[in-house]
Amino acid sequence: MSDGPTHGFDTLQIHAGARPDPATGARQTPIYQTTAYVFRDADHAAALFNLQEVGFIYSRLTNPTVAVLQERIATLEGGVGAVCCSSGHAAQIMALFPLMGPGCNIVASTRLYGGTVTQFSQTIKRFGWSATFVDTDDLDAVKGAIDENTRAIFCESIANPGGYVTDIRALADVADAAGIPLIVDNTSATPYLCRPIEHGASLVVHSTTKYLTGNGTVTGGCVVDSGKFDWSASDKFPSLSQPETAYHGLKFHETFGPLAFTFHSIAIGLRDLGMTMNPQAAHYTLMGIETLSLRMERHVENAQKIAAWLEADDRVDYVTYAGLPSSPYSERVKAHYPKGAGALFTFAVKGGYEACVKLVNALEIFSHVANLGDARSLIIHSASTTHRQLSPEQQEAAGAGPNVVRLSIGIEDANDLIADLDQALAQASA
Numbered sequence: 001m002s003d004g005p006t007h008g009f010d011t012l013q014i015h016a017g018a019r020p021d022p023a024t025g026a027r028q029t030p031i032y033q034t035t036a037y038v039f040r041d042a043d044h045a046a047a048l049f050n051l052q053e054v055g056f057i058y059s060r061l062t063n064p065t066v067a068v069l070q071e072r073i074a075t076l077e078g079g080v081g082a083v084c085c086s087s088g089h090a091a092q093i094m095a096l097f098p099l100m101g102p103g104c105n106i107v108a109s110t111r112l113y114g115g116t117v118t119q120f121s122q123t124i125k126r127f128g129w130s131a132t133f134v135d136t137d138d139l140d141a142v143k144g145a146i147d148e149n150t151r152a153i154f155c156e157s158i159a160n161p162g163g164y165v166t167d168i169r170a171l172a173d174v175a176d177a178a179g180i181p182l183i184v185d186n187t188s189a190t191p192y193l194c195r196p197i198e199h200g201a202s203l204v205v206h207s208t209t210k211y212l213t214g215n216g217t218v219t220g221g222c223v224v225d226s227g228k229f230d231w232s233a234s235d236k237f238p239s240l241s242q243p244e245t246a247y248h249g250l251k252f253h254e255t256f257g258p259l260a261f262t263f264h265s266i267a268i269g270l271r272d273l274g275m276t277m278n279p280q281a282a283h284y285t286l287m288g289i290e291t292l293s294l295r296m297e298r299h300v301e302n303a304q305k306i307a308a309w310l311e312a313d314d315r316v317d318y319v320t321y322a323g324l325p326s327s328p329y330s331e332r333v334k335a336h337y338p339k340g341a342g343a344l345f346t347f348a349v350k351g352g353y354e355a356c357v358k359l360v361n362a363l364e365i366f367s368h369v370a371n372l373g374d375a376r377s378l379i380i381h382s383a384s385t386t387h388r389q390l391s392p393e394q395q396e397a398a399g400a401g402p403n404v405v406r407l408s409i410g411i412e413d414a415n416d417l418i419a420d421l422d423q424a425l426a427q428a429s430a
């Protein structure tokens with residue numbers, strides 16, 4: 001099948017990138033469980049190593065099963081290429097790696113997955129990189145935070161822990177004016193609810209661990225390139241625009257054009273950082289993606305019902321779901337996220353910390369785990385777990401106050417989920 005723009009999302013999520021196995025005719029994509037590939041002859045090997053011919057050398061760089069997943073995600077996001085990695089956090093480093101050097105910084109949203117805040121505020125400093133965190137609703141603050149060493153703006157589309165959606169177009173305009181790419185973490189939205197490249201994003205990152213796989217089986221990540229950013233327009237991105245000594249002075253942007261970022265990520269990023277996705281993980285994620293649209297529809301429908309039920313309940317102080325009419329982001333959801341605001345949100349329980357702990361313990365269908373985007377419903381009390389190390393002020397700022405729990409709504413029967421919350425709230429407020 002050609003993956004032309006005439007095909008709908010539901011068709012592409014099953015077919016894009018895949019074709020019957022040329023050796024056996026196998027209809028499902030085989031798991032190519034191999035580390036290496038036999039070269040036709042010495043000339044073939046040399047051409048592959050010089051990047052003069054595209055092919056498989058060694059599975060740290062490329063693998064046929066992983067390649068199908070890469071093409072599938074790139075197609076669903078409307079990008080020209082993608083690189084899969086071992087986790088979402090690996091994907092974030094892989095996205096920044098070609099752009100950054102010692103002394104460079106990124107401007108990042110304050111509303112990010114907790115692990116990303118730690119990666120950006122602490123770990124990347126070891127590479128000589130840094131991040132400035134700003135409220136991305138305040139576009140003047142975003143502009144003000146950009147300096148001559150800024151190499152990207154980073155945000156999430158539907159942001160963790162829920163209740164917030166980003167105006168991607170507005171941020172993309174700021175990034176364009178500054179001559180830097182906008183990187184959007186599209187994990188919580190998935191390309192079914194939001195395609196950031198259509199709103200001006202240059203790169204999209206995913207934790208495929210979450211909705212794309214959809215069943216909590218494997219960790220993985222992906223960086224998708226729009227192919228639209230001009231890496232040679234300034235001297236800010238020498239890794240892509242200047243000669244690369246490891247490949248005889250080859251210039252990635254000049255040689256590979258819109259695929260420069262993707263080729264660099266494989267030929268330098270995966271080759272030297274080695275954060276490779278294995279073919280088993282790619283297989284599980286390919287299985288998951290086949291049903292992405294069906295699952296996301298149900299995730300959103302359930303989240304909408306449950307958020308409305310909780311908001312109307314006396315035992316609940318407030319609910320932060322961007323899909324509720326009461327949300328300050330309700331208009332933005334209608335304009336930019338017409339298929340819904342995802343399935344992640346928080347709510348505040350009357351009775352504070354103690355009531356939250358009782359609620360979490362009393363739930364039977366919801367699992368208490370540090371994950372999200374699973375087919376099953378999940379809950380976490382951040383103040384006693386992921387945000388335990390933070391001061392009370394920091395917990396409040398992160399939307400993780402002692403009285404707040406985060407839900408990741410699954411695709412079970414919404415009535416069962418409501419009944420479970422009902423009985424657990426009764427025990428929590430007893």
Ligand SMILES: *Cc1c(COP(=O)(O)O)cnc(C)c1O
Pocket residue numbers: 087088089090113115116156160185187188206207208209210219220221372
């Ligand atoms: C989980 C998550 C990550 C990190 O992904 P891992 O696969 O756990 O490394 C990054 N961003 C968001 C929004 C996430 O939910």
